[in-house]
Amino acid sequence: MIIDVTGQDVPLRFQVTVSVTEPVRSPAPATSYTPPDYGYDMPKLGKQYRKKLDLTPQQVEWLDKFWPPHNVFIELKGGCVATIQLYLQALPALETAMQRKGASLAAVVAQTQEESLRLRKTTPNPYGYSWNEYDEGYQRDQIEATIYSTIFRRCENVVREAYGHKRKLAAEFTGMDGALAAGLEMELGQFLDALLPSLAATISAPDEATELALNLQNVTRWKQQLEQLAAHLSTTTAEAFAEGVQQLGQRNARNPALENIFFEASKLMARFDREAALRFYLQYVYHDLNSVTINNKPLAKTIQKSLFPQPDQLQRFEAIINQLVQDKNLPQALSQVPTVYARQRRKIELDLGAIRAVQHQHAGTVELLNEYLQDEPETTAAPVSIPPLAPFVSEALPEEEIQLAVLAPAPVVTTTSGAFAAAWALTATQEALLARFAAQELTLPQAEVEAFARQHGALRNQLIDSINEQCYERLDDVLIEEDGDTYTIYESYYQQLATPC
Known part of the structure; x- marks a missing residue:
């Protein structure tokens, strides 16, 4: 723009001059503008996993029918890959099942697109807007994306169920007329729902990284897995159950409810292996001490009675727990579990002064007895004398180790049932x-x-x-x-x- 600042009434005259050093160029012919593709949009699943999963062109096309969903399960690489693999198995199986009934997936999609366009065009538009080719193409793409993304979501729900992830997605045909959605459910949904349960057996188990992430997303996921271990406890060994619980604990290392796994395992194990049950309870105490909230849950009285037939056994175990609370040394506490049920020998304290007093008191009787035995002419046995008692050490000795030399071992009593007092x-x-x-x-x-x-x-x-x-x-x-x-x-x-x- 040029602004006149002269104040004169005569308008200024201008003309365009061209430099003699630069030739005049004719304007370029008008062309349609195509914006450059800078790749700012998030790539679709087919493009993301084409090389990682060695996908065929047809599989890439199936995955690129819709934009990738955004949720915590698909954000896990293990959950996303498992869903993709199930989706790519479900589509060929769905096509085969529909062809047996004289239909096809492509025909159902095309029919739904045309019917959706017809309904949209016949709907009155208060703004007087008229449809063009771009609008029709966009509507067809939306219908196609809705159908294939719904199939993908239903596959994802099956994978979630197999992985013990209880939160499900809404997987209905939405974004279209209600009559169209009902027709798709009849022509497509029923075939898909019949196929997916049989394909669920092909889902690969989650790897360790996926297990850790899933357990962090769903803090009660361990309950189902512990129930599965407990269901075989009566037919398997206690060692196998204990190993399974340890693996479950490792997979829930980041789970804030980790201590509850060992608490429930302790209760389940009490009927089968007392020492293993105590080790599980010690692990519960240890992880409870390191949690945000210390619950300090005791075992039920009935379980305590089965674990500790004798009162002193409970006292020894409580001493181990108290030590664990103080030093938090779990390996040391676990190593002390066998001592809870170890036989505690009764000790006898011997009074050395009293023994010597008895020796002195009966010294005359021993000498007189020796004289009688020596004067007996008819006996052929060697004289018997009571040897002096050997000096005793000051520490206590087990009762079973104290034997008198003059006594022969007593025979084993072989009483029969009914002869007890x-x-x-x-x-x-x-x-x-x-x-x-x-x-x-x-x-x-x-x-x-x-x-x-x-x-x-x-x-x-x-x-x-x-x-x-x-x-x-x-x-x-x-x-x-x-x-x-x-x-x-x-x-x-x-x-x-x-x-x-």
């Missing part, structure tokens, strides 16, 4: 098992005890624990002790069973 209040099954111990020198293999328990409709551990509980109050100790693959009863304890109280 009534005060012990033993059942017929308990007496029968104790009689079997007596018949085999008070030692039985665990396998034999297991077979005996099954014959009498009981569980091995429960039968052993019931006998120990029944006798503990009088013996102040465990009657039947587990020793590797065998059970053993101390002879002195067994003899007390037949002694009237």
